Amino acid sequence: MVLIVKNPATGEVVGEVKKHSEAEIMEALENGHDAFGQWSKVNAHERARLLRNWSRLIQENIGEVAEIMTRENGKPLKESVGEVHYATAYIDWFAEEALRVYGRTIPAHTESKRIIVNRQPIGLVAAITPWNFPAAMMTRKAAPALAAGCTFIVKPAEETPLTMMKLVELAQEAGIPKDVLQVVNGEGPVVGKLFTESKHVRKITFTGSTPVGKQLIKESADTVKHVTMELGGHAPVIVAEDADIDFAVEQTMLSKFRNAGQTCVCANRILVHENVVDEFSEKLAAAAGRLTVGNGLDEQTDIGPIINKKGYEKITAHVQDAIDKGAEVLVGHQYDANDEKEYYFVYPTVLKNIDERMTIMHEETFGPIAPITSFKTIEEAVEIANDTAYGLAAYFFTNDYRVGTYLHENLNFGIIGWNDGATSAAHAPFGGMKESGLGREGGTEGIEPYLETKYVSIGNL
Numbered sequence: 001m002v003l004i005v006k007n008p009a010t011g012e013v014v015g016e017v018k019k020h021s022e023a024e025i026m027e028a029l030e031n032g033h034d035a036f037g038q039w040s041k042v043n044a045h046e047r048a049r050l051l052r053n054w055s056r057l058i059q060e061n062i063g064e065v066a067e068i069m070t071r072e073n074g075k076p077l078k079e080s081v082g083e084v085h086y087a088t089a090y091i092d093w094f095a096e097e098a099l100r101v102y103g104r105t106i107p108a109h110t111e112s113k114r115i116i117v118n119r120q121p122i123g124l125v126a127a128i129t130p131w132n133f134p135a136a137m138m139t140r141k142a143a144p145a146l147a148a149g150c151t152f153i154v155k156p157a158e159e160t161p162l163t164m165m166k167l168v169e170l171a172q173e174a175g176i177p178k179d180v181l182q183v184v185n186g187e188g189p190v191v192g193k194l195f196t197e198s199k200h201v202r203k204i205t206f207t208g209s210t211p212v213g214k215q216l217i218k219e220s221a222d223t224v225k226h227v228t229m230e231l232g233g234h235a236p237v238i239v240a241e242d243a244d245i246d247f248a249v250e251q252t253m254l255s256k257f258r259n260a261g262q263t264c265v266c267a268n269r270i271l272v273h274e275n276v277v278d279e280f281s282e283k284l285a286a287a288a289g290r291l292t293v294g295n296g297l298d299e300q301t302d303i304g305p306i307i308n309k310k311g312y313e314k315i316t317a318h319v320q321d322a323i324d325k326g327a328e329v330l331v332g333h334q335y336d337a338n339d340e341k342e343y344y345f346v347y348p349t350v351l352k353n354i355d356e357r358m359t360i361m362h363e364e365t366f367g368p369i370a371p372i373t374s375f376k377t378i379e380e381a382v383e384i385a386n387d388t389a390y391g392l393a394a395y396f397f398t399n400d401y402r403v404g405t406y407l408h409e410n411l412n413f414g415i416i417g418w419n420d421g422a423t424s425a426a427h428a429p430f431g432g433m434k435e436s437g438l439g440r441e442g443g444t445e446g447i448e449p450y451l452e453t454k455y456v457s458i459g460n461l
């Protein structure tokens with residue numbers, strides 16, 4: 001049994017990957033569990049050295065890794081190169097964090113006692129990752145797990161297994177033992193169940209859609225596994241009356257159109273003060289109209305294909321629903337789709353006169369569509385922005401520190417960009433509130449989910 005990997009820009013087959021059988025996955029889980037005993041005892045400096053080796057090898061092969069990524073995911077080559085840098089930044093960061101897993105001692109309540117707090121790796125970690133960032137979504141889980149002394153097994157998305165398989169190959173070349181970092185391929189629900197039912201797995205870490213995340217949390221309950229969940233988003237962008245409009249447009253472009261709008265942190269609702277909404281909308285439409293749509297391997301491409309038909313149909317339905325309910329198309333609303341050849345391109349689209357009745361204001365679109373609505377007061381903007389079950393990223397533009405302070409204190413989102421449309425960084429904690437997730441990845445927070453706390457009370461001294 002094989003998984004056929006296709007280039008979403010052309011529909012051409014770019015690779016065939018062996019699907020692992022249930023028995024093979026069970027064996028991999030067993031091996032990961034057995035390897036934990038040794039790996040957790042390897043000293044932190046050596047684990048850090050191996051992680052640095054891995055990062056260096058990925059960087060030495062950046063051209064090849066980026067091209068694999070563009071072929072299976074569709075994103076422009078320059079974005080794939082950017083993602084590889086982002087992916088190795090996590091490895092570099094956690095190689096250093098490995099050296100800072102500190103315990104503590106607590107003053108005891110009698111002279112005859114000592115109290116020591118140790119941090120220990122939690123065990124075998126199982127990860128499930130999405131197709132939109134095939135490298136970085138893996139390294140930001142694998143690197144802290146390995147740094148902490150955990151062993152790691154990962155199932156990539158069926159659409160994009162090749163990038164990750166290359167990264168795992170390079171990890172082995174770097175000297176990371178093969179049972180410490182493993183990749184298995186198969187259907188999400190099948191592999192997911194094997195992971196959650198396994199008594200060897202102590203933690204599930206997942207990046208993907210909210211419904212699948214909820215399912216994995218439920219399935220993890222029976223064996224009380226730790227979970228980290230990076231789920232969907234529905235990011236608002238608020239443009240205040242005083243904002244530097246040109247800068248806000250430039251940054252909104254970065255947030256909205258990276259990876260053809262297929263990111264969980266991308267702008268999904270743009271709320272602009274009524275006095276500047278016309279200027280902002282015209283400028284955003286002009287900038288969106290200048291983007292080049294095409295095959296990610298072409299150097300001039302800014303917007304690659306949509307990953308698959310399901311994604312394409314959701315986007316077109318959101319746009320149609322908005323138009324049917326009165327939205328005005330400023331640019332875009334143009335498609336190049338071919339069911340037979342299996343490619344689906346959506347041209348950057350800017351929609352104005354968006355209102356609350358439209359699906360696009362409530363659901364994640366995951367495409368290059370920018371819906372704009374207006375507001376009168378900053379309080380109203382916050383109310384609209386927070387009116388969602390999601391709480392991942394939010395952005396706002398203002399140079400008034402009182403407005404900015406009010407906004408960042410009242411927006412219920414885990415990641416806030418104030419005059420910043422590109423917030424992600426390996427050294428900062430990424431993650432969402434509400435139904436956008438549990439836990440944080442990156443930053444000093446990012447290694448915590450892979451550690452247990454053990455307290456030792458020594459008596460009779």
Ligand code: ADP
Binds near residue numbers: 129130157193
């Ligand atoms: P999308 O709809 O964007 O593909 P998903 O959440 O369905 O997002 O997919 C993200 C990852 O979750 C992929 O690796 C996919 O194989 C996996 N997946 C899908 N369904 C399940 C499931 N029921 N259990 C575990 N993993 C799943």
